[in-house]
Amino acid sequence: MNAIEIKGLKKSFRGMHALNGLNMTVPVGAIYGFIGENGSGKSTTEKLICGHLVKDGGTIKLFGKDYTDAGIRVRVGALIENAGCFAGSSIYTNLKMQCLNLGIADIDAEISRVLKIVRMDAHRDLKFKKCSLGMKQRVGIAMALLGNPALLILDEPINGLDTDGMKMMREILTDIAKGGATVLISSHILGELEKIATHYGIIRQGKMVQELTAQEMEARARVFVSLRVNELQKACQLLKQKYANVRIEQDYVRVYDEQDVDGIVKYLLDHALVPSEIKKNKVGLEEYYIELMSQKENK
Amino acid sequence: MEKVNRLAFDTPSFGKRIKGMLAVDFYRLFHTPLFYIFLAIAAIIPAMIVGTTGMEGSETAALFTNVWQAIAVESPLYIVKNIGQYANMNMVFIFGGIMVSIFIGHDYKSGYVKQLFTTHAKKQDYVISKTITCAFAMACMCGTYLVGTVLAGLLVGLSFAVNFGSLVCALLGKVIMSLGWASLYVFINIIFRKNFWISILASFFFGTGILIIGAAAILGNSAILNIFLYGSSVYACLSSNFLSVLVCLLCSGVWAVIYNVLGTYILNKSDVY
Secondary structure, three states, X not given: XXXXXXXXXXXXXXXXXXXXXXXXXXXXXXXXXXXXXXXXXXXXXXXXXXXXXXXXXXEEEEOOEEOOOHHHHOOEEEXXXXXXXXXXXXXXXXXXXXXXXXXXXXXXXXXXXXXXXXXXXXXXXXXXXXXXXXXXXXXXXXXXXXXXXXEEEEEOOOOOOOHHHHHHHHHHHHHHHHOXXXXXXXXXXXXXXXXXXXXXXXXXXXXXXXXXXHHHHHHHOOEEEEXXXXXXXXXXXXXXHHOOOEEXXXXXXXEEOOOXXXXXXXXXXXXXXOOOEEEEEEOXXXXXXXXXXXXXXXX | OHHHHHOOOOOOOHHHXXXXXXXXXXXXXXXXXXXXXXXXXXXXXXXXXXXXXXXXXXXXXXXXXXXXXXXXXXXXXXXXXXXXXXXXXXXXXXXXXXXXXXXXXXXXXXOHHXXXXXXXXXXXXXXXXXXXXXXXXXXXXXXXXXXXXHHHHHHHOOEOOOOHHHHHHHHHHHXXXXXXXXXXXXXXXXXXXXXHHHHHHHHHHHHOOHHXXXXXXXXXXXXXXXXXXXXXXXXXXXXXXXXXXXXHHHHHHHHHHHHHHHHHHHHHHOOOO
């Protein structure tokens, strides 16, 4: 069973197509990294799943049922844009209101549980308006976690966080996923997403460009050898004679899809070019994404 | 095993959903200063009205000879010839409209509405819950208005002579009308949910009953005006009887259903924000 199954989803705002027949499949238990440039339709998709927007066409199924099914929706938690808390109320009061809304019996225990997960148990009486950005994001996740959701939808939860905040958020999200919830997370910070996601969906201009698992991503990730040489242009021209994909990037000559480091170095040395630095790398999510987008752009 | 357990989905009944939504709305109502401020305002209004009866040359001095006139008019009078005739418990419904606008406006301003709609697929839950909560708040305002009137009347020394049965019917009618007015304001706030100030202005505009007063100027003092909220609110007067209560109940109930159905329809057919 899939946690989310979207087919032909359409949404437009005043004639502008935000989603243009989006298809999307999120398996149960996945941490699904939802990637796309600004305005590609990530947030619109998430808002549609949460029922905040009305779709123009297509179907959304959550755990095999229509997304409007009350039984399913009570097990969905979301952090879309902001935490949705009353600024003048304490963190505890805000969480209590959502507990009442969900009809949770042991409110205190539930609030303690979620605050512990987001490392906020020491701040429960703090007014929401006094929280830092990172704290507000964590309170938002705590709100979404109330009632033990089976599906968690997080829109850019690590945006604006510092390094420590990002690390903490990564740990929190990993803990949540361990608990069995399916997590749909959109983010621009692909390096962070790469560390936690089990599946990826790449969206562009309201359409799904590619969906792949982390393993598939790993298998598709191209390897390359980076070399720092004094005469970059000369080295590049020389290597192009022997290797198919050679580029100069960030003061390095990069030989793509080639793992024979010894062969490359020997070839350069034979032509009196001595590399001062040699690295063997793998294309990460960010590079993969950029390359995929540039391919689409060229088409 | 844990994952299997997590994927059990129990569909909550309508009653359970409404209970949850009402619980959060009433919790909010009782835990925000807004409600208490408006209760105080409702108590101060009659005190000011009755207080001015002692002032020489004031509008109300000539109109008010009995303290209960601050609660309702003597007989159904839809055409207001003097601003002082406005000055009764119907004013609660004007201030109540502003309270509803602020109460619902905060849902949207804070983004809390997103949490509600994520977990409550049925928009109807939201509309019903808000209507009941706001109707309760306005009924409470009617209560403090009554207290304010009595205290001010005692201080000024106005006459308390009244047909007790009619007074009870008038009060009951006004309290019942809270439901209809609350549903109207919830509906207005759903329409203008993205424009807080327009919501407040629209609530104030409709709360004054100016359209009905205008209609009364054309139609005359016709009983047909009782089909409207303002008309029935006026009909709950000091000569009320059981029929007046029934008229209020019918009018308030029918409009509450109409506005709730329309509000739910609009929410279902349009984006939340």
